[in-house]
Amino acid sequence: MNNTIETGKTAAITSYILGIGVFIAMSMNSDDKNTFASFHIRQGLGLTLTFISLGLIISNFDSLMISAPMWIFVSVLWSYGIFTAIKGETKPVPLLGNLFQKWFANIS
Template sequence: MNTIESGKTAAITSYILGIGVFIAMSMNAEDKNAFASFHIRQALGLFLTFISLGLIVNNFDSLMISIPMWIFVFMLWSYGMLTAVKGETKPVPLLGELYQKWFKSIS
């Protein structure tokens, strides 16, 4: 429980816009907190997914494609933020396990 409470601020911060990931990484640099690291990896993955999908969807210039992408990313982001606030380490659906694997060097 102490690990969760001490890492909760960095975990929640990581979900705030794109810059929050980097702020949380600096907050977690000295006292490597496993809870914060988990959520930093999730938030970084979500941010990169958002950028990647945005670059692809931008080529179509269609609201019929853009709106579902925004909803998809928002739902995953909301899930990640809620688990951080509740003190849980549940990966986001569909991609969360991959984020943990891809960014395992971030601790």
């Protein structure tokens, strides 16, 4: 298990670079499917899609009172995800992490 974490850590951390990082991590993990990296790729993909969808909805409002909480929410979840990847843990991000694992179960 420890070897799985060490070999998948780079891809796991890369998956949290919002946007392109998920796709880079997917290609890094395409040859040898690493379960640790796959877990964090699903988390990173979910966070990226959450960020984009909330951003599209909130961009219709020109208010800092609406956009600031979205940025804080995504930043907290992102920080949690990347720090668990760095520590070598597979803890889902709060609130949405278990859903990301279920929704993106076919992504490995």
